[in-house]
Amino acid sequence: GEDVEQSLFLSVREGDSSVINCTYTDSSSTYLYWYKQEPGAGLQLLTYIFSNMDMKQDQRLTVLLNKKDKHLSLRIADTQTGDSAIYFCAEKRDAGNNRKLIWGLGTSLAVNP
Amino acid sequence: NAGVTQTPKFRVLKTGQSMTLLCAQDMNHEYMYWYRQDPGMGLRLIHYSVGEGTTAKGEVPDGYNVSRLKKQNFLLGLESAAPSQTSVYFCASSGTGGKNEQFFGPGTRLTVL
Numbered sequence: 001g002e003d004v005e006q007s008l009f010l011s012v013r014e015g016d017s018s019v020i021n022c023t024y025t026d027s028s029s030t031y032l033y034w035y036k037q038e039p040g041a042g043l044q045l046l047t048y049i050f051s052n053m054d055m056k057q058d059q060r061l062t063v064l065l066n067k068k069d070k071h072l073s074l075r076i077a078d079t080q081t082g083d084s085a086i087y088f089c090a091e092k093r094d095a096g097n098n099r100k101l102i103w104g105l106g107t108s109l110a111v112n113p
Numbered sequence: 114n115a116g117v118t119q120t121p122k123f124r125v126l127k128t129g130q131s132m133t134l135l136c137a138q139d140m141n142h143e144y145m146y147w148y149r150q151d152p153g154m155g156l157r158l159i160h161y162s163v164g165e166g167t168t169a170k171g172e173v174p175d176g177y178n179v180s181r182l183k184k185q186n187f188l189l190g191l192e193s194a195a196p197s198q199t200s201v202y203f204c205a206s207s208g209t210g211g212k213n214e215q216f217f218g219p220g221t222r223l224t225v226l
Contacts, residue, residue, distance in 0.1 A: 008153075031212060042117075042203055042217030043156075088156070092213050099144050099163070099213050100171075105155035 004104040006089050011110045018076040020107045022089030025070060029091040032065060033101070034074045037086040046087070047074070076109075084111045114139050119204050119218035126194045126225045134189040134221050136204030144207045145187040146171075146215065147179060149200040156203070162187055194225045 003025045012018045024032070030051050035043040049056045049063045049072070056063045062075040076083055089104040117138045126132055136145065147159040148171075158171030160179040168179045176198060178190045187206075191198060201222050205215040 033214075040220075042219050043205075043215075044217065045214045048212060048214070099207060100146075100158060100161065101213070101215060103156045105153070 004089055004091055004102050006087075006104040006107045008105065009108050009110070011112060012079050014079060014081055014111055014113050016079055018074075018079045018083065018109055018111075020074045020076075020087050020089075020109065022072040022074075022104055023070055024072065024089070024091045024102070026091065026093050026102070027067070027070065028093055031092040032063075032072050033088075033090045033092070034061075034063065034072075035088040035090060037088065037106070039085070043088060079109075079111050081111045081113060084109055116140065117204055117206055117216050117218035119202075119221050121221060122219065123222050124224070126191075126223065128195060128225060130194050131190070131192050132194065132223075133191075134202055134204075134223075136187045136189070136206075136218060137185055138187075138204075138206040138216070139185065140206060140208065140216065141184070142206035142208045142216070143184075144209075145181065146205045146207075147177070147187065147189045148203045148205065149173065149198075150203060150220075151200050159189065159202075194223075196225045199223060199225045 033048040034046045036046045037043045060077045064073045086106040088106045090101040146161040148156045162181040165184040204218040207215045
């Protein structure tokens with residue numbers, strides 16, 4: 001995860017907005033992803049953005065991409081206790097046929113009632 | 114569709130014992146991956162496969178072997194388990210589409226005493 005960085009913890013109150021940030025280093029990244037991991041479960045794709053986009057909105061989720069600063073953010077509006085999870089940022093680089101993703105260490109989101 | 118399944122869900126081994134973790138996917142995906150997840154370390158890629166009969170090393174391959182004899186199955190073997198291999202192991206698969214979404218199994222929690 002050394003090439004993709006995220007803060008490790010975020011705590012918000014229920015009903016507030018949450019913003020999780022991620023920085024990456026490779027300008028050749030094609031797709032950037034946010035995965036969610038609930039306790040005791042595997043990861044699940046939450047949303048993604050293609051590198052030629054600046055913003056993507058999907059219901060309560062807004063993804064912002066700043067390619068100049070290599071910064072990706074995930075905003076969750078009206079955060080609920082069910083949003084408590086670990087959120088992983090990941091990038092896909094076009095490096096041959098291996099189709100590996102480069103992962104951040106994950107941000108643990110705690111939502112307080 | 115069951116998606117990605119992993120067996121077993123939990124296992125306790127003694128140092129030096131061997132075991133095989135099984136991953137199966139029913140989505141006809143070409144690519145399969147084995148990760149380990151440790152506190153503060155995020156996800157680390159152990160081995161991956163770009164198709165039936167192929168395997169390749171990831172970031173942390175030492176102490177593990179893999180086989181992909183059938184497209185739907187990806188096996189991870191520990192020949193001589195060590196306490197440092199205590200971890201949660203996740204299998205994932207992805208198709209050939211550009212988005213490269215990885216689908217994860219529920220994980221195997223392994224403890225080596």
